[in-house]
Amino acid sequence: MEHAGLDKGAEGNEGGTARRNFIQQIIDADREANVHEGRVHTRFPPEPNGFLHIGHAKAICVNFGLAAEYGGQVNLRFDDTNPVKEDTAYVNAIREDLAWLGFEWNGGEFYTSDYFETLYGYAVQLIKSGDAYVDEQSAEDIAAQKGSPTEPGKASPFRDRAVEENLTLFQEMREGKHAEGSMVLRAKIDMAHANMHMRDPLMYRIKFATHHRTGDAWCIYPMYDFAHGQSDSIEGITHSLCSLEFEVHRPLYEWYIEKLGIFPSKQREFARLNLNYTIMSKRKLLRLVEEEVVDGWDDPRMPTLSGLRRRGYSPESVREFCDRVGVAKRNNVIDVGLLEFALRDHLNATATRAMAVLRPIKMVVINYPEGQVDMLPTVNNPENPDEGTRDIPFGRELYIEAEDFKVEGVNKKWFRLAPGRSVRLKSAYIVTYVDHKTDEAGNVTEVHVEYHPNSKSGSDTSGIKAKGTLHWVECTHAHDAEVRLYERLFNDPSPDGHKGQDFMEFLNPESLKILQGCKVEPVLASAQPGQTWQFTRLGYFAADSKYSQEGKPVFNRAVTLKDGWKGKG
RNA sequence: UGCCCCAUGGUGUAAUGGUAACACACCGGUUUUUGGUACCGUUUUUCCAGGUUCGAGUCCUGGUGGGGCAACCA
Numbered sequence: 001m002e003h004a005g006l007d008k009g010a011e012g013n014e015g016g017t018a019r020r021n022f023i024q025q026i027i028d029a030d031r032e033a034n035v036h037e038g039r040v041h042t043r044f045p046p047e048p049n050g051f052l053h054i055g056h057a058k059a060i061c062v063n064f065g066l067a068a069e070y071g072g073q074v075n076l077r078f079d080d081t082n083p084v085k086e087d088t089a090y091v092n093a094i095r096e097d098l099a100w101l102g103f104e105w106n107g108g109e110f111y112t113s114d115y116f117e118t119l120y121g122y123a124v125q126l127i128k129s130g131d132a133y134v135d136e137q138s139a140e141d142i143a144a145q146k147g148s149p150t151e152p153g154k155a156s157p158f159r160d161r162a163v164e165e166n167l168t169l170f171q172e173m174r175e176g177k178h179a180e181g182s183m184v185l186r187a188k189i190d191m192a193h194a195n196m197h198m199r200d201p202l203m204y205r206i207k208f209a210t211h212h213r214t215g216d217a218w219c220i221y222p223m224y225d226f227a228h229g230q231s232d233s234i235e236g237i238t239h240s241l242c243s244l245e246f247e248v249h250r251p252l253y254e255w256y257i258e259k260l261g262i263f264p265s266k267q268r269e270f271a272r273l274n275l276n277y278t279i280m281s282k283r284k285l286l287r288l289v290e291e292e293v294v295d296g297w298d299d300p301r302m303p304t305l306s307g308l309r310r311r312g313y314s315p316e317s318v319r320e321f322c323d324r325v326g327v328a329k330r331n332n333v334i335d336v337g338l339l340e341f342a343l344r345d346h347l348n349a350t351a352t353r354a355m356a357v358l359r360p361i362k363m364v365v366i367n368y369p370e371g372q373v374d375m376l377p378t379v380n381n382p383e384n385p386d387e388g389t390r391d392i393p394f395g396r397e398l399y400i401e402a403e404d405f406k407v408e409g410v411n412k413k414w415f416r417l418a419p420g421r422s423v424r425l426k427s428a429y430i431v432t433y434v435d436h437k438t439d440e441a442g443n444v445t446e447v448h449v450e451y452h453p454n455s456k457s458g459s460d461t462s463g464i465k466a467k468g469t470l471h472w473v474e475c476t477h478a479h480d481a482e483v484r485l486y487e488r489l490f491n492d493p494s495p496d497g498h499k500g501q502d503f504m505e506f507l508n509p510e511s512l513k514i515l516q517g518c519k520v521e522p523v524l525a526s527a528q529p530g531q532t533w534q535f536t537r538l539g540y541f542a543a544d545s546k547y548s549q550e551g552k553p554v555f556n557r558a559v560t561l562k563d564g565w566k567g568k569g
Numbered sequence: 570u571g572c573c574c575c576a577u578g579g580u581g582u583a584a585u586g587g588u589a590a591c592a593c594a595c596c597g598g599u600u601u602u603u604g605g606u607a608c609c610g611u612u613u614u615u616c617c618a619g620g621u622u623c624g625a626g627u628c629c630u631g632g633u634g635g636g637g638c639a640a641c642c643a
Contacts, residue, residue: 019583019591047643082642139641146639150571153639184641194572196639205641224643247574248638269574271636276580324592326582328575331636335580338593348606383606415604424602457602469602537603565604 021327023062023268027070027239040072041107041238044098045079045228048090048212050282051297051304052097054318054339058273061322063241064103073107075235080113081227083211091212097305101315112222112231113213119222120174122230122260123185123203127166131259132203133159134169136183145191146199152192153199159188173206176219180206187226189255197252201225229253232265240265243272244329273325274333276493278303279503284496293507294489298546300556301489301511311486312532312542312558317346336488340559343540347558351534352380352387355426355471356520356555358483358538360399362446363472366434368396373474376457378427381534392521394428397475399519404470405436405447415468417447424466426536430455432464471536479525482554483541485513518555527553537561 020028031038042063046056067074076098080086098105126132135142135158147153161169170185172178185204193199203226208219229252232240240253247269257264279285280303288294288302297304300311308318321342325334375391400417410418417423422432431449439445455462492498492506527533527543535541539560547554 020585021582025585045643049643079643085642142641143639148571148639181641196572199639202641207641221641223641228643244574245637246643248572250573271575324581326592328582330575330581332581335593338581341593344605353603382601382603413604426602428602430602460602466602468604471603534603534605537605539605561603561605563604 022329023066023239023241023270023327024069026268027066030238031070036238039236039238040067040070041074041236042067042072042241043075043077043107043232043235043237044105045077045112045231046094047079047082047085048087048094049082049085050090050286051306052094053280053285053302053304054275054278054308054321055273055280055303057101057305057318058322058325059241059243060098060101060103061319062270062327064105065323066239066241067106072238074103074105075107075110075237076105077110077112077231077235079224079228079231080111080211080213081222081224083207083209083214083221086212088212093306097309100305100309101318107235110231110235111213112227113211115227115231115234116214116218116222118234119227119230120220122256122262123170123222123226124167126187126203126259127170127185128163129259130163130188132166132185132187133161134166134173134183135159135186135200139181142184142202146196147191149196155191156186156200159200170204173204173220174218176208178206180208182206185220187252187255189252195248195251197225197248198255201252225249225252226256229256229265229267230260230262232267233257233260233263236263237265240267242267242269244269244331245272269329270327271329271331273322274331275303275336275339276333277336277488277490277495279490279496281496284503287504288489291504293504295546300484300544300558301486309530310542310545311556312540313343314346314350314532317343320346333494343559344562347532347534347540349383350381351532351540353378353382353534353536354521354524355392355473356481356483356518356524356535356538356541357399357401357471357473357478358485358515358518359402360473360517360519361402361405361444362475363398363400363431364446364448365396365398365431365451366448367450370396372396373476376428390523392427392523393474393477394425395474395476398425398472399475399478400447400470400472402444404468405444407436407444416470417449417468422464422466424455424457424469425451425472426469427457428472429453429457430460430462430464430466469537471538473519473521475519477522478519479522479551480516481518481520481524481552482547483515483518483557484544484554485515485557487511520553524553524555525551527555529553532558534561 044063135156145154186200189198191199204220298306298310321339373393373395376394377389380387405417429451431451434448437446452462489511490506491508495503495506529545529548532542540558541555544554
């Protein structure tokens with residue numbers, strides 16, 4: 001994978017001075033001790049029940065990044081143990097997002113459901129060793145006996161059932177002879193354990209549901225805890241990385257592996273990503289989609305990878321962001337500004353500059369010949385001379401941005417056009433104000449200027465100093481375009497962090513503005529969906545992959561340029 | 570009134586017993602045909618109390634604060 005302009009340098013880690021996060025330090029120590037012959041094998045284990053978001057991107061970068069750094073392998077494993085929530089459509093979407101990010105699962109693609117038979121065998125093994133039993137109580141009764149964090153639980157009346165009977169019943173469960181909810185298989189550990197997860201956790205439950213891969217072959221399904229560690233183990237995963245909330249599951253993870261005597265994968269936990277002004281919960285994102293607050297899971301305001309992609313985020317910028325966020329065990333809230341910075345940083349280096357006028361007013365260059373259009377060269381990307389130049393049309397009538405001209409309140413901080421002022425037209429000439437027209441309401445409709453022929457870009461001998469530079473589009477060659485301006489979806493830094501207040505109360509009513517009749521230069525008319533540009537002085541824009549039509553692009557503003565102008569218009 | 574994890578500028582992340590640093594943000598300046606970029610600079614940090622040590626952000630004890638844990642979810 002090429003990371004143009006974003007060389008992070010996975011090299012130089014071996015005993016070097018590079019900054020090491022705690023997981024890298026653990027791996028360094030493991031390799032020092034020659035654990036698993038120094039092998040590093042990670043996995044990314046999404047449940048195929050929804051779309052990936054920026055939070056997943058962090059986990060992805062950690063797992064794939066570590067494998068790459070140590071020359072190891074990484075598996076993609078779909079953790080599909082709950083058929084009622086999972087679907088092949090999600091499998092495909094997850095694959096697509098991963099590929100877009102630029103990662104390859106070089107260890108292979110797996111499904112927990114591939115291991116159902118093996119897992120069943122493991123369960124039988126634990127029954128035989130007296131470590132598991134079939135419980136015929138209701139879910140309510142089992143919950144009631146679980147106790148509480150401060151009170152020990154009580155043993156199930158079925159806890160000491162004979163091994164043979166357990167074996168028979170479990171077999172019957174598999175054969176579909178028992179109703180859903182009528183019995184479960186539980187591990188026999190310790191009903192008084194301080195860790196609630198060790199109080200005889202469920203291993204299997206009955207579900208007469210069709211699985212997206214195994215169909216109706218099974219009617220009993222393993223619980224997460226009885227599947228995850230063993231799946232890691234089966235795949236020879238050396239470092240099983242997950243988020244902090246699984247910390248209390250680790251003793252159980254290890255208990256199963258030890259009782260089963262299988263490959264000792266080790267689980268390590270790190271803090272998940274949190275972003276301010278953003279919600280990450282699948283359930284809440286679903287509400288935004290269902291209540292049509294947004295235009296689907298890939299709405300450009302969504303924190304999903306598909307949304308970021310449509311918005312105009314580059315995979316490089318997302319990876320760079322994840323690298324900068326770091327890995328630790330402390331709960332964090334990252335400023336969404338860091339994500340925007342990563343995008344600007346990458347696009348500044350790579351995006352072609354083009355001119356677009358979002359809210360046009362007409363500028364007439366009164367001393368320019370009527371009907372004459374000249375082609376002027378302009379630099380495609382000043383950050384990258386290799387991109388060369390292209391010619392853009394210039395003529396007597398141009399569109400400029402309405403906010404680039406004003407009559408009232410002009411002071412020394414105002415660099416743009418105003419009565420008595422001169423400005424540079426980007427890649428063209430310096431022009432000086434002559435007069436302007438307004439409508440009945442007093443809105444400026446037209447600005448008249450004179451250009452200085454000897455101020456031509458690249459060969460300016462005029463000696464005139466213009467403080468401001470404006471972007472513009474020549475009228476007869478301008479194309480119409482729709483431009484969508486996005487702001488953050490929520491006004492509040494922590495929309496789901498207010499007790500008693502629904503996150504929907506903090507929606508930003510200004511999060512989407514649709515502008516029609518924007519004027520763009522010719523090259524933008526043929527913008528391809530997904531292609532990203534810098535609109536000079538405005539920001540980075542991507543042609544929308546959903547609404548753009550041949551020759552009629554719709555542009556999404558991915559992010560504005562940093563605004564160093566503190567003055568008020 | 571249980572168990573587990575965590576605590577470093579505004580936000581993140583390093584420093585592995587020896588000068589608290591890097592990035593983002595903020596503020597100021599230089600350059601600029603993008604009020605962008607680049608470059609320079611300013612401001613701002615080890616939760617508290619004891620202890621060990623020549624020396625503690627780091628180790629120990631006790632507090633305080635935050636997070637997690639009692640789905641037939643993952």
